[in-house]
Amino acid sequence: MAEILPGGLALALCLIATAVFYIGCPNQQWFAKRYLTFLPSLLMSLVLLFIAWWLLLDLMSGLSAVFTLLCLEMLFLGLVPFAPKYDAPVANTVSAKSTLVRGESYANHKPQWLLKSIGMFVLGFPFAVFTSSLMGWMAPDSVPIDIRSQYIMWLITPLWLTPLSLVFFFRRPLSVFSAFVVLTCLAFGLLQIVKYGG
């Protein structure tokens, strides 16, 4: 029973913080007039979240409390916009101009799907393995070898998939690929220095 009070209070504060933040957003659909601007509402909701965090310390460690609140916020922020009063944002008077520009190459643009995706999939892997190993070796000596190897293994995937996701921005994939070959060699070289030289 002792757990329900701080937990329930934190939950309520989190919900209020979400509502306050939503009211301050330019696209809120609750009121015809915006009663709060963005910054004050953000500050107020952060203060509320801090109190909720402090309440949650009764139930869990500080780190767990941070992530619990983050997850709760993700859930609530995803729910609140589904209870609108108006069918469209009424108060947003700023005309949002699209930031898209038509580049010179637009007319003769080729997406090069296969080259970009397969190339980056293949080249990104050694890059990710050596870079994450380098990061693993730079962790303090006190880290046990089991943890070091797992840490390296976990870092490979984000380092591999992020370049794969971003390669489609580039017009000339071959120059991206050559940059990655250079970076991979650099990471490999540094890793040898850290492993054997340092």
Place this chain on the structure above:
Amino acid sequence: MRLEAFKNYQQVHIWTGILSGLLLYICFVAGAFTMFKAPLNQWALQADQRLPAIAYAQYDTLIQEVLAAHPEAAAKMTVNLPQSVSQHAPVSWVIEDPDTHATTTWQASFSPEGKLLVQSTQLSAIGDFLDDLHRTGGIPGGDDHDAYGILVMGLVAALYFVAIVSGLIIFLPTWFKDLFTLRKRKNSKRFWVDFHNILGITALPFHIVIAVTTVVFAYHDVLYGAMQQWVYKDAPMFTRPAPTEIDRDFSKLLPVTKLDEAIKTLEPKFEPAVLEYAGLGTPRARVMIGGKLDGEWIRGPEYAYWVSDPYTAISGYSAMLPSLAGATGKIVNGFFTLHFGGFGGAFVHWVYFGLGMSGALLFLTGNIIWIEARRKKQKNAESVAQTRSAKIMARLTIGVSLGTLIGIAFALIAVKALPQKALDISFWQQVAYYVGFLLSIASTFLQSPVRAAKQLLALLCILIVALIALTALNVDRAFNFSTDLSFCFIACILLVGLGATLFHIHKRKAFLPTDSVWS
């Protein structure tokens, strides 16, 4: 942003999304239910499958008597202490037939008079089945660790990661206008895009974590292999405890209280709940102790773990304990706990249930947008022919999204209504799931999708009512009361949500153009 880059990313998002969406939907729905894996196993437990609980002081005698009467249990034996969530029996072990790989579960306890009771049993373990569904997406084949479904889902998760990044990129140019906006009256595609954006943007960190961890869960062997070959070469990546030369007779096993004391010196708040012994009597004997450590940064979905030697209580692998993990270990444990939602006890399990369901809706709305974008609009009185791909996708989207839920409801009804002692329940719960799932998909291809959706939703509501009734009829106040109550609570939430959807579709059906993909 350059327009051509934007258009590139639109294509990337469309293709990665449509290829991964339905499988991810299945995994997210099953995953949301997996948050309640142990309570669901408990819910499905029938009275004749249960052996009496024993006092804490009786455990050592029970372990010794089991090992004396059934030495084959020494290879792999699970001990559920009174704090454990699974309460079917204090001690259980699994015997695998070396030829057929068929397994039998055995369990043991003491009768109230103190006599050893041993029986083989067929536990339904519906929670574990849902976990398998979550990990494989229901794709059959392969054995447990390398199931084909897991490998497929690893690739799907890589697509999912690319879909997340590309989705964020195509949201950015108009983010100021679109953030949190829900335009209901503009047109149906606008509404679904707004719906999709709200769910995707607000839960972005959650989705990134799930995508990355899923790739790693599926392909960690490949990643470790690459590290060994290219980086570690001959150096070891893991410590292996050296086999020690001590007397490994069963009678020399440390009592449970001694193990408890040993772990409390490392992690004072640790409450041991499950002891998993392996290789007893051999030099490689070990015990993995899982225990409650609510609100801490733990490794497992329910428990924190510590690996030790059951004869000496020397710590084998302690980096999974939050107090001893250090910063690097906390990052590693973080990947696990952020996927499992284990870091805040039952409270976070409920939040993760919500996030899982919201993720499932994200994929469902993504598919709806894909279909709506390809739907040819009816002009004048002429009817237009819809493309085959849009028609098939509309049917699959309805069939899979409702079929997953119907399959799960069938499986739940099977484990609650069928006598588990008389038949191979883990086989029949699978049959029930696939029958429900495949029949639902078939029904969308045999009639108009919107009619199929209405029928399937109505069927689903009936199934949920049946589940609530079955639970209420079998309620066991002494044993399972809170689990049963929570089960009915979730069932009621789902019932209200699905009923509202059914009502909404029924109202909207009259407005659908007659040649729409849906009608």
